[in-house]
Amino acid sequence: MRFIAVSVILCAGFFWPTFSHPRGEWTKLTLTQHWPQTFCSVVEKTCTTNISFWTLHGLWPNSGMMCNTSWHFNASLIKDLIPEMKKYWPDLIEPSSSEFWKYEWTKHGTCAARAESLNSQHKYFSKALELYHKYNLTNVLKDNRIVPSEQYYTLDDVETAITSFYNVKTKIQCVHPGKGGQVQVLGQIEICVDRDFQLIDCEKSTEEIWSNDIPAVAISGQSELSVCDHSMPIYYPPVPSRS
Numbered sequence: 001m002r003f004i005a006v007s008v009i010l011c012a013g014f015f016w017p018t019f020s021h022p023r024g025e026w027t028k029l030t031l032t033q034h035w036p037q038t039f040c041s042v043v044e045k046t047c048t049t050n051i052s053f054w055t056l057h058g059l060w061p062n063s064g065m066m067c068n069t070s071w072h073f074n075a076s077l078i079k080d081l082i083p084e085m086k087k088y089w090p091d092l093i094e095p096s097s098s099e100f101w102k103y104e105w106t107k108h109g110t111c112a113a114r115a116e117s118l119n120s121q122h123k124y125f126s127k128a129l130e131l132y133h134k135y136n137l138t139n140v141l142k143d144n145r146i147v148p149s150e151q152y153y154t155l156d157d158v159e160t161a162i163t164s165f166y167n168v169k170t171k172i173q174c175v176h177p178g179k180g181g182q183v184q185v186l187g188q189i190e191i192c193v194d195r196d197f198q199l200i201d202c203e204k205s206t207e208e209i210w211s212n213d214i215p216a217v218a219i220s221g222q223s224e225l226s227v228c229d230h231s232m233p234i235y236y237p238p239v240p241s242r243s
Contacts, residue, residue, distance in 0.1 A: 025114055026061030028200065030171075031131045031191045033057060036092055037148065037237040038175060038187040048092045052148075052239045053138040056089035057188065058104050059128035064111035071110050073102035077121045084129055101125070115195060127197070135191050135199075140165045141236075152183060152233035166191065169201040174228040186236045187225050 033054040040047035075082065075098050091100035109124040118124045144161030146153060155172065162170050170191050174184035192202040228234060 026063040026111060027195065028062040029112065029193050029195075029197075030058075030060045030062065030202065031056075031128070031135065031193065032060065032188060033132065033137050033191075034188040035148075035186055035236070037239060038185050039092055041185070041237065042175060043093065045093050048090065048095055049240050051090070051092075053088075054189070055092070056128060056132050058108055059112065059124070059131065060108045061112045061114075064114070066107050067111040067114070069106060069110070071106075071113075073098070073105045074121065075101075078125050081122070081125050081129065085125065088129065088132055089125075117195075117197075131191075131193065131197065135166065137162075137189055137191075146236065148236050148238040150238065152235055153186075155228045155230045155232075155234060158186065158228070158234060162189070166199055168192070168199045171202040172228050173225050174234060175225050176229065176232075182233070183235045184228055184232045186228070186234050 034057045036047075036051040036055055037049055040049045078085070078101075085101065086095070089101065091097050094100075105121060105124065109118075109121065112118040112124055113120070118127055141147065141158070141161055144164065146158055146161045158172055162172070168191075170189055172186070173188040173190070175187045176184050190202050192200050194200050
């Protein structure tokens, strides 16, 4: 289960063995946001579910992983960004931990840093936050009447809402039901930009470099997160009511 594997490992702060993949310069960045309710519904851990907006999962270049493992994460270099990151780029399982950001920097940030515009930890994390706010999924969906609720949507509904604002193709991903299930759950949306941070179409291929190096983690009754199915209704789970 790719989505669960990556998210569980990131949020839990687990690290796969250190290694490097020398590759060519990246040409595209993927700004990935996930819906906390969906993430928390499939991980078998205590999880923060009272967040009512899409949160950052990461900013990923399309070439390279762990490009410089000697370039260690240093939270003091992004001290001014920490309050904003805690809110919009949280570790949903360990809210007080910085391991999620450390992982993102080591795996993706050190590769993004090949570009002068992202060649420091502060540049990388601040740019991710800037793009997150600029391409605000929560408001875009809400403005097009796609809101968390008990009703179901079609993939066309969601795609139309997003395309009408961004005018490019994004990758909309769902957690698909187990055998016999009738509904897929909206989980993650990827938005792509070029080296100048201008919007470009995302490819719908599941063969992305950042999802190939993590072992699967089985979650009972669920399948991996992948591109949503046009033939199946989409559930956009609401935020749990506070007692």
